[in-house]
Every structure is written in structure tokens, then in C-alpha cells.
Amino acid sequence: MRAEVETGSRLHGGFYYAAGDWNVRWGSIGFYVDNPKFRAAVELSDREQYRGPQELLEYVKKAAKVAGVQGFNVEVHESPPIHRGFGTGTQVLLSLYMAFKALKGEQPEAVEEAALKLGRSRHSGAGTLAFKYGGFVMDAGLPGRPTPLVTLKMPSEWRFVIIIPKIERGLTDEEEESIMEKRQWGNSESNIAFMTSGALRLAAGIARGDLDDALEGLRFVQRGTGILFASVQGGEYRGKLNDLAAEAWRSRVILAQSSWGPAMYTIVENEYEAQGDVMLMKEIMSNVGLSGEVIISPPRNYGASIKIVG
Incomplete structure (x- = not known):
């Protein structure tokens, strides 16, 4: 069996709230765009096999470890550049974690819970919520489980x-x-x-x-x-x-x-x-x-x- 994963990229819009006297520290907004994409083919294996940008390998290994996978065969077909403002780490981690769990025949947690297990959504929930809903997202504030405050479809012609x-x-x-x-x-x-x-x-x-x-x-x-x-x-x-x-x-x-x-x-x-x-x-x-x-x-x-x- 093989899993084929595809994500968009998260463009961060900024914080609508930060570090005041509410019971949250950060409230963020973001957009999900179709390009650049992350696409990969994922299989379970008895050893670690990887073909793709070297800078993504640490995320592949982390997703496998948290999912309880001992070996994998991952081939990245295309990917946004890392640490360039596209939220690539979150998209790679979540998509591969979900793929590993599915290949193991296990029901994964909700995306929001998986993000916390993977060490994401510490300061912004926009990437996690965009991964799940697409379009435009506002989280309801962090720390804690990323929770949607607003999710909207964007005009398709924009x-x-x-x-x-x-x-x-x-x-x-x-x-x-x-x-x-x-x-x-x-x-x-x-x-x-x-x-x-x-x-x-x-x-x-x-x-x-x-x-x-x-x-x-x-x-x-x-x-x-x-x-x-x-x-x-x-x-x-x-x-x-x-x-x-x-x-x-x-x-x-x-x-x-x-x-x-x-x-x-x-x-x-x-x-x-x-x-x-x-x-x-x-x-x-x-x-x-x-x-x-x-x-x-x-x-x-x-x-x-x-x-x-x-």
C-alpha cells in the first residue's frame, strides 16, 4: 500500500491579538494557497528510505517517530522551500503523520491534537487550521488546542x-x-x-x-x-x-x-x-x-x- 499526500502552503497574515490581558497570548490569521504544493508518496518499510530535499528529512523522521513507524519509504515530488514563510514544516509533519497512521491501519487523532503531539501550533494555529479547512482561517487564540474562530472560503477568482x-x-x-x-x-x-x-x-x-x-x-x-x-x-x-x-x-x-x-x-x-x-x-x-x-x-x-x- 502507498499513500499519496498533497498540501497547499500557509501564508501567515499576522496576529490579530498578542500578549495582552485576555486568557490567550496569541491569536493568528492565515491563508491556504494552492502553490507552492507539498506532494509525496509514502510507504511503510523495514528501513528508512528517503528521496527529496535534505532539509525536510528531519521532519520525515519526526513524523515517523511520533506515529510509531520503524521504517519508511518517502519520495517527495515537490515542496515549498523551508523557512521561507510558507509554513512548510507544519504541512510536511501533519501530512506524513496522517499518512503513516493510515498505512498502519490506525485512526489518527483530530488534526488539532496531532499538531500538538508533533510540537506545532505553539504560537500560531493558522497552519494547522489551514491544513484542515483551507481558505482563510483565524484561530481562537493560543496556547492550547488550536480552535477555529473563523473559517471562510475565499473568492475562487482571487x-x-x-x-x-x-x-x-x-x-x-x-x-x-x-x-x-x-x-x-x-x-x-x-x-x-x-x-x-x-x-x-x-x-x-x-x-x-x-x-x-x-x-x-x-x-x-x-x-x-x-x-x-x-x-x-x-x-x-x-x-x-x-x-x-x-x-x-x-x-x-x-x-x-x-x-x-x-x-x-x-x-x-x-x-x-x-x-x-x-x-x-x-x-x-x-x-x-x-x-x-x-x-x-x-x-x-x-x-x-x-x-x-x-
């Missing part, structure tokens, strides 16, 4: 234009953990209000199919999140991404930073507009001395798939 600049990768899991756990985060009431009102406007814009409102809401969430993390990342965005966001705004393009980046993205009305924005995004990168890749993705309004074949 497109994400995603920039992947050639700069240093985002934080590893260990680096992020060190920052998020060891710092004593504080947040002003005014900034929390800014973030939460932005998230409400974003969700309402998606529900009504109003892209202008959705983007304005995303801009508010991003600004509030950036203010919170400015002392860590050197501004509202990380490093050179500050220049990229500022240059894009001169063309009235709202760019959002996904997690620690370097992936940045905007949302446009349709495929035609997205094709036109690719050249603009490349020009914007060039204007600030950066190069990189620009990709287009539709929203993925459904979660990951694990299919048993053979």
Missing part, C-alpha cells in the same frame, strides 16, 4: 501574487521558539485595537468578496504585528523587506510579510491582474536592489489530502 526575494531565510523552529518564549512580550491597548479591527475588516471583506476592504484589513493586521516585532526584525518588516514594502506602496500595492519571510504577497482580483503584477513585482524588487522569484497562486479552499492507493 489570486495571490507571491514574491520570494533572494535574501536570508526566515527563522528556524528553534530560533523562533527562542524569541517567542524568552521575550516578555507587551502590547499596547491601541495597537491591539488596531490589529483586531484590521482582522475583522479583513474577514468581512473576504466574506463579502470586497478585495479593497480585505486588503485594508490585512494592512492593519500587518502593521500592528510589525510594530510588535519591530525590535526583533528591525522594523515593521524584516530587514530589506521594509524597503520592498515601502517601494510597493509607492505603486499603491499592499505587500504582506508571511511569518518571518522572506515571502511577501498581495491579493488581486483575478488571473489577468495577477499576470500584470508579476512584472511590477520584479521591477519593485529591482528598484530596491533585490532579485527573486514571483509566483501566482489561487486560494486553496479545501485542506490537505491523504489518499491510500494500491
Whole structure:
């Protein structure tokens, strides 16, 4: 028997709530996009066999260990880059864990419980909930079991234009953990209000199919999140991404930073507009001395798939 797994990628929208006086510390939002994908074929084996990017092997081994699998044969067909803002670690871990459990003939836990067993969703539940529901997600706050506050299907004609600049990768899991756990985060009431009102406007814009409102809401969430993390990342965005966001705004393009980046993205009305924005995004990168890749993705309004074949 073989399992075929496919996931989308999570683009992080930021935090709508962080480190105030609620009974949660973090409340996050995210989008599930169809590209880039993670696709792999998975089999049980009497030894460890792996073909794919070396940087993913630790996640394959962890998923196998937690699932109680002694050996495996995993072939990765395609994958998003790791630590680039796509939530790849969570997608790989959850999809392979679910595949291993299915191949063993065992009923897996709910996705939310599996994520905790795998050490995910410590600070953001967006990747876990996107894996399960797709579309647009808001968690109900962490720590604890990731629980959906809002799940919405996105207008299918909308497109994400995603920039992947050639700069240093985002934080590893260990680096992020060190920052998020060891710092004593504080947040002003005014900034929390800014973030939460932005998230409400974003969700309402998606529900009504109003892209202008959705983007304005995303801009508010991003600004509030950036203010919170400015002392860590050197501004509202990380490093050179500050220049990229500022240059894009001169063309009235709202760019959002996904997690620690370097992936940045905007949302446009349709495929035609997205094709036109690719050249603009490349020009914007060039204007600030950066190069990189620009990709287009539709929203993925459904979660990951694990299919048993053979």
C-alpha cells in the first residue's frame, strides 16, 4: 500500500491579538494557497528510505517517530522551500503523520491534537487550521488546542501574487521558539485595537468578496504585528523587506510579510491582474536592489489530502 499526500502552503497574515490581558497570548490569521504544493508518496518499510530535499528529512523522521513507524519509504515530488514563510514544516509533519497512521491501519487523532503531539501550533494555529479547512482561517487564540474562530472560503477568482526575494531565510523552529518564549512580550491597548479591527475588516471583506476592504484589513493586521516585532526584525518588516514594502506602496500595492519571510504577497482580483503584477513585482524588487522569484497562486479552499492507493 502507498499513500499519496498533497498540501497547499500557509501564508501567515499576522496576529490579530498578542500578549495582552485576555486568557490567550496569541491569536493568528492565515491563508491556504494552492502553490507552492507539498506532494509525496509514502510507504511503510523495514528501513528508512528517503528521496527529496535534505532539509525536510528531519521532519520525515519526526513524523515517523511520533506515529510509531520503524521504517519508511518517502519520495517527495515537490515542496515549498523551508523557512521561507510558507509554513512548510507544519504541512510536511501533519501530512506524513496522517499518512503513516493510515498505512498502519490506525485512526489518527483530530488534526488539532496531532499538531500538538508533533510540537506545532505553539504560537500560531493558522497552519494547522489551514491544513484542515483551507481558505482563510483565524484561530481562537493560543496556547492550547488550536480552535477555529473563523473559517471562510475565499473568492475562487482571487489570486495571490507571491514574491520570494533572494535574501536570508526566515527563522528556524528553534530560533523562533527562542524569541517567542524568552521575550516578555507587551502590547499596547491601541495597537491591539488596531490589529483586531484590521482582522475583522479583513474577514468581512473576504466574506463579502470586497478585495479593497480585505486588503485594508490585512494592512492593519500587518502593521500592528510589525510594530510588535519591530525590535526583533528591525522594523515593521524584516530587514530589506521594509524597503520592498515601502517601494510597493509607492505603486499603491499592499505587500504582506508571511511569518518571518522572506515571502511577501498581495491579493488581486483575478488571473489577468495577477499576470500584470508579476512584472511590477520584479521591477519593485529591482528598484530596491533585490532579485527573486514571483509566483501566482489561487486560494486553496479545501485542506490537505491523504489518499491510500494500491
